[in-house]
Amino acid sequence: MKAIGSKQLKEISVKIFSQAGASIEEAESVSESLVEANLLGVDSHGVLRIPEYVRRIKEGGIKLGAQCAIIKETTTTALVDGGFGFGQVAAKKATGIAIEKARSN
Structure with a gap:
C-alpha cells in the first residue's frame, strides 16, 4: 500500500x-x-x-455556501446558526466571534 x-x-x-x-x-x-x-x-x-x-x-443535507448567522448575542456570548453548512466552517466562524468577545471583555 x-x-x-x-x-x-x-x-x-x-x-x-x-x-x-x-x-x-x-x-x-x-x-x-x-x-x-x-x-x-x-x-x-x-x-x-x-x-x-x-x-x-x-x-441537500449540507448546504454549500451557507452563511453563518448570529441568532442571539450579548456582550460576552453569541448563538451562531451554521445554516446547514459544513460544521467546520461554522465552528471556525463561531470561534472567531468567541475570540473577539473574549478580547473585548
Whole structure:
C-alpha cells in the first residue's frame, strides 16, 4: 500500500469537495480539519468522512455556501446558526466571534 502525505491528502480532499460544488474556502477549511483529525489519531473524524459529506451535499443535507448567522448575542456570548453548512466552517466562524468577545471583555 502506498502512503500519502498529509499535504497531498489535503490537496486530494480539496479537489473532491470542489468538484462536489464547494467553494475553495469551504473545501480548504473542511479538508484541513479532516486531515488534521487523522494526524491527531482521531480517524473517525478524518478523511473517511469525505464520501459521507459528498453524499450529504448531493442530497441537500449540507448546504454549500451557507452563511453563518448570529441568532442571539450579548456582550460576552453569541448563538451562531451554521445554516446547514459544513460544521467546520461554522465552528471556525463561531470561534472567531468567541475570540473577539473574549478580547473585548
